[in-house]
Amino acid sequence: MAFLYSSLIFFIYWVTFASLIVLKTSNPTVEFYEKELLKGLAQNDRKAIEIIYTNHYPIIQALIISNNGTYDDAKDIFQEGMIILYENAKREDFILTSQLKTYLYAICKRLWLKQLQQKQRYTTGWANNEDQSIIVNEALEIHEKQNATFELMDEALNTIGNPCKQLLEAYYIEKKNMDEIAKSFGYTNADNAKNQKYKCLMRLKKIFFTKYNK
């Protein structure tokens, strides 16, 4: 009894003093800082990715978890949101009108809502405060288009099979020169490699464009 009473008193004291603790939230350098972060992100900079991830993932995770999602869902949604941010950060005309936190939150929320609708686990309470901001709509539209293209590319690359795929990736993505490629792929000379690359590219283009133009 005495113990209960004293712990109650302790609790009251604790609440009184804890209420004195106010956290600093606004910072004038945030805007500049976030611009720099976006620049880093556009250049695929590891540090920038880590900072954005660390600062914003917990909020998104909480959002997804509290709305019928799992930890894996949270991870997928946040990473898709990050891809959208990355795509936009690379665009020269992109200007972040809100805080990074708000932007990511809006995008992830929309993405998750869409997924819920697809899975028909729709929660009505959520749809009402749906964010209709243009910037989000635009970003999502571009993202979807690009995603479709990339899926086609992925499919096409997988269809042409491995020596071809690796060759093309080495040249067009990793930007290696023909001499290096010839060496690492075991071709006698650069001309041989060039020939092979040409054949592969033609096959890839054919597969890609037949589907792309449909």
Added chain:
Amino acid sequence: MEDIILLENIERYLTGQMSETERLFFEEYCANNPEVNAQIKEHKLFATYLEQYGEQKNFIAQLRQVHEIVIHTHTKKKPSSIVYLWNRYKRTIAVAASIAGITTLITSSVFTYFTPKTKPNQVQELVNKVNNIERKQTELGTTIKRVATKDNEPATPVLYNGTGFLIDGKGYLVTSAHVVKNTKSIRVQNYKGETYDAEIMNIDTDHDLAFLKITDNQYKPITHLPYTIRKNNIDLGEEIFTLGYPRKEIVYGEGYASANTGYNGDTLSCQLAISANPGNSGGPILSKNGDVVGILSARQLQADGVVFAIRSANIYRLLNQLKQEDIAYQKIKLPSYSSLKNTDRTQQIKRVKDCVFMIEVY
């Protein structure tokens, strides 16, 4: 132009690897062959797609790695914010804690001060501790009497009394150890009021048993004890009775065996439902056939009619042990025949009460 060379030129043109003259020549070539323009456009588009595709893949791979790192460090990083808060509000917390601590101390001390005290021991040993005042009165009474009768022998005050019973007619008694501990001078008194000097032979506090021997010359040995002492356990529900001296007078009580173990599951003793009072300690518990099944020892304070008795088998055990150690004990012969079977209770009491003594400790 051959296709492969055309493609190479397109690529070089697009990536800006051509020299000025080459570029002019190529642009002129394009102007002459308009279908090349479409090819250039197509290739440009395709190359960007392929490049972006690669970059995105790379980015996703990085995201996955970062995710693992963040998930791992995030859980570890959490304490840092607590540490930060701790460092910042150390003083406030210290003040709060000390105020809380003082309040706790005050409240708990107030509580302990006002809570009614409870008695710590839950089992009361049924020794009759003779009240100090009562003792002084008796002393006074005897002084007066002494003056009146001119009796020169000083009366020694009684400290405790309990009950004991014969296990051998030659004058060997059994009682509870707690009745006779811390003393040397003992007197026993039968129901007629005849008092004899006795001495302690052995005290076993673990089993709460003591053997006494009547040393007085006046004592006339009883040739045959009416009861036997039972070796096996008491049965649950068995009807029992006892004789004892909670008063100066011998008092009869009856009840039944209510549990196979004693206080807190003690297997040396058993639980009885019988009325017992201080002074009953050491008294025999007899079954209806007249065999001793136990020695009354204590009662539980909170519960009514819960009394504990030491099993009679312990007498055998202790005696056998002592017989091996000391030749003096070999004289003791426990009674082997009960003459109380199939007699009525009043007859039983009449015969048993000769063998039950009040033990007085000075």
